[in-house]
Amino acid sequence: MPKSGILYPKMTVIGCGLIGGSVIRAARAHGVVSEITVADASQAHRARVVELGIADHVTGDIAEAVRDADLVVIATPVLSVPELAGLVIPAMKPGATLTDVGSTKANVAEAFRAQDISKIFAIPGHPIAGTEQSGPDAGFSELFENRWTILTPFESDDEHYAAAVAKLSALWRAFGAQVELMDEKHHDLVLAVVSHLPHLIAYTIVGSAADLENVTESEVIKFSASGFRDFTRIAASDPTMWRDIFIANKDAVLEMLGRFTEDLQAMSRAIRWGDADTLHSHFTRTRAIRRGIVAAGQESAEPNFGRDRGKH
Numbered sequence: 227m228p229k230s231g232i233l234y235p236k237m238t239v240i241g242c243g244l245i246g247g248s249v250i251r252a253a254r255a256h257g258v259v260s261e262i263t264v265a266d267a268s269q270a271h272r273a274r275v276v277e278l279g280i281a282d283h284v285t286g287d288i289a290e291a292v293r294d295a296d297l298v299v300i301a302t303p304v305l306s307v308p309e310l311a312g313l314v315i316p317a318m319k320p321g322a323t324l325t326d327v328g329s330t331k332a333n334v335a336e337a338f339r340a341q342d343i344s345k346i347f348a349i350p351g352h353p354i355a356g357t358e359q360s361g362p363d364a365g366f367s368e369l370f371e372n373r374w375t376i377l378t379p380f381e382s383d384d385e386h387y388a389a390a391v392a393k394l395s396a397l398w399r400a401f402g403a404q405v406e407l408m409d410e411k412h413h414d415l416v417l418a419v420v421s422h423l424p425h426l427i428a429y430t431i432v433g434s435a436a437d438l439e440n441v442t443e444s445e446v447i448k449f450s451a452s453g454f455r456d457f458t459r460i461a462a463s464d465p466t467m468w469r470d471i472f473i474a475n476k477d478a479v480l481e482m483l484g485r486f487t488e489d490l491q492a493m494s495r496a497i498r499w500g501d502a503d504t505l506h507s508h509f510t511r512t513r514a515i516r517r518g519i520v521a522a523g524q525e526s527a528e529p530n531f532g533r534d535r536g537k538h
């Protein structure tokens with residue numbers, strides 16, 4: 227990867243969990259910022275960031291943290307963004323860039339637009355990369371490598387805004403990500419199907435299994451090295467983060483859930499009537515989708531995600 231040099235002398239990250247912590251580590255690893263400030267509402271997380279030594283300054287004072295920054299990255303659960311935008315935007319210096327990493331984009335765009343953003347460059351963003359872990363220890367510098375980051379810039383014919391979008395794209399590329407620009411509403415629809423609905427299904431199925439009367443919870447845990455286990459990884463994701471996503475992206479999630487429920491009914495009918503052809507052709511199509519994801523380099527081709535490697 228070619229060296230980018232310093233893109234933003236001073237970067238402030240608000241919220242130093244999995245994603246904020248990964249942004250900081252990646253920025254250091256690739257030498258694209260000189261000075262890093264972290265602002266976090268959690269005293270325990272601030273203390274941990276100091277112990278880890280991954281930032282130059284750590285504070286709980288949001289306005290103070292962003293005052294000198296050339297780039298501010300909001301990396302907190304999405305429902306906290308409107309209030310934070312009200313603290314951050316008036317305190318930023320003119321010409322600085324504000325972005326975020328939230329999993330929903332229409333609510334973030336609305337929160338930014340509700341403030342006076344005429345003197346800064348506000349560019350909502352979302353790296354499509356993560357794990358089920360959270361907190362400052364969970365971050366790592368390689369998280370964004372070979373992943374996509376979607377930016378949802380505001381409509382503008384200002385060449386300075388276009389340059390700010392290009393520079394932010396360069397930052398993500400320096401982290402090893404590919405960048406795509408998208409309208410925020412379309413982003414929310416796409417993510418509802420590829421990320422939010424799968425999480426909702428996982429949260430539901432793991433809850434259903436735990437609530438069964440004729441299968442004990444200990445049996446569910448004991449025999450979980452099956453299809454169920456892959457759902458439990460997703461269903462272990464951060465409760466606050468996902469509560470916020472479903473509330474913020476209600477319309478798109480409900481639309482996708484409606485489609486999914488219809489498709490599930492069709493599967494149910496095929497099983498009831500022993501419609502083997504329908505089941506077989508459906509499973510053949512979904513297997514091809516998985517192979518397409520592997521071919522695109524977004525997933526390992528190893529059986530069982532390579533988990534069994536070296537065990538035998």
Ligand SMILES: NC(=O)c1ccc[n+]([C@@H]2O[C@H](COP(=O)([O-])OP(=O)(O)OC[C@H]3O[C@@H](n4cnc5c(N)ncnc54)[C@H](O)[C@@H]3O)[C@@H](O)[C@H]2O)c1
Nearest residue numbers: 241243244245267268301302303304328329356357360361
């Ligand atoms: N986890 C993922 O897989 C993933 C992937 C892409 C994007 N995202 C998005 O990134 C954002 C952060 O997610 P994460 O997984 O890093 O969460 P996390 O829980 O690991 O970290 C969030 C951090 O924000 C801090 N925080 C919360 N509210 C705050 C506030 N009002 N002011 C200051 N600090 C505050 C918390 O103390 C915590 O340190 C979310 O918007 C999420 O939707 C997450």
Ligand SMILES: O=C(O)C(=O)C[C@]1(C(=O)O)C=C[C@@H](O)C=C1
Nearest residue numbers: 329353354355356357358420421
């Ligand atoms: O890999 C995971 O554990 C994730 O859930 C990451 C994941 C996803 O759904 O792919 C979750 C939320 C994001 O906004 C982006 C990525």
